[in-house]
Amino acid sequence: KAGVTQTPRYLIKTRGQQVTLSCSPISGHRSVSWYQQTPGQGLQFLFEYFSETQRNKGNFPGRFSGRQFSNSRSEMNVSTLELGDSALYLCASSFESGVGTGELFFGEGSRLTVL
Amino acid sequence: GESVGLHLPTLSVQEGDNSIINCAYSNSASDYFIWYKQESGKGPQFIIDIRSNMDKRQGQRVTVLLNKTVKHLSLQIAATQPGDSAVYFCAENIGGSYIPTFGRGTSLIVHP
Numbered sequence: 001k002a003g004v005t006q007t008p009r010y011l012i013k014t015r016g017q018q019v020t021l022s023c024s025p026i027s028g029h030r031s032v033s034w035y036q037q038t039p040g041q042g043l044q045f046l047f048e049y050f051s052e053t054q055r056n057k058g059n060f061p062g063r064f065s066g067r068q069f070s071n072s073r074s075e076m077n078v079s080t081l082e083l084g085d086s087a088l089y090l091c092a093s094s095f096e097s098g099v100g101t102g103e104l105f106f107g108e109g110s111r112l113t114v115l
Numbered sequence: 116g117e118s119v120g121l122h123l124p125t126l127s128v129q130e131g132d133n134s135i136i137n138c139a140y141s142n143s144a145s146d147y148f149i150w151y152k153q154e155s156g157k158g159p160q161f162i163i164d165i166r167s168n169m170d171k172r173q174g175q176r177v178t179v180l181l182n183k184t185v186k187h188l189s190l191q192i193a194a195t196q197p198g199d200s201a202v203y204f205c206a207e208n209i210g211g212s213y214i215p216t217f218g219r220g221t222s223l224i225v226h227p
Contacts, residue, residue: 106158
């Protein structure tokens with residue numbers, strides 16, 4: 001069974017640009033979550049999608065957005081990039097992100113560098 | 116605000132020793148806890164979980180202990196191996212929440 005796949009793995013952008021990251025969850029998983037990981041802030045929750053609907057949202061500005069498609073694949077977009085957006089963006093899927101229902105399966109992340 | 120935190124940012128041990136990684140949480144409404152391991156260049160990987168109605172849970176070479184009185188969680192790794200070198204995160208699910216809150220992580224370094 002294939003794991004969570006994130007693309008691209010590495011990318012470099014300049015301030016003011018926008019970026020789109022993609023995540024393919026494990027087959028059969030309907031929930032996809034996105035996290036931002038930085039050395040200073042650790043793992044910060046961005047948003048979670050379930051059956052094409054954003055079900056939960058973290059405390060990030062509106063420049064961060066996402067969506068989920070009918071095949072559960074998800075994308076996140078960051079517009080008007082800032083230097084502080086440099087981070088590892090992790091996608092995680094689960095069969096059912098119900099209340100305390102179990103583990104998240106993470107991808108290897110997309111490493112974004114903003115210059 | 117309330118958050119999950121870790122006592123030690125870095126833990127160095129010798130191969131074969133037992134390792135203990137600690138985590139403090141402050142939200143008494145948390146009822147589900149998970150430990151993740153993140154190796155360099157990879158995403159976090161589930162290790163073990165425990166619900167608040169339990170004090171202890173064992174896996175293969177790992178044991179998680181939960182002390183609700185002092186809001187403390189620990190991960191014990193028996194006979195630590197070089198392959199255990201990684202960053203370990205604890206995460207908590209507050210009752211009624213779908214989303215776990217992650218601690219900052221502890222780096223475990225195992226010396227051969």
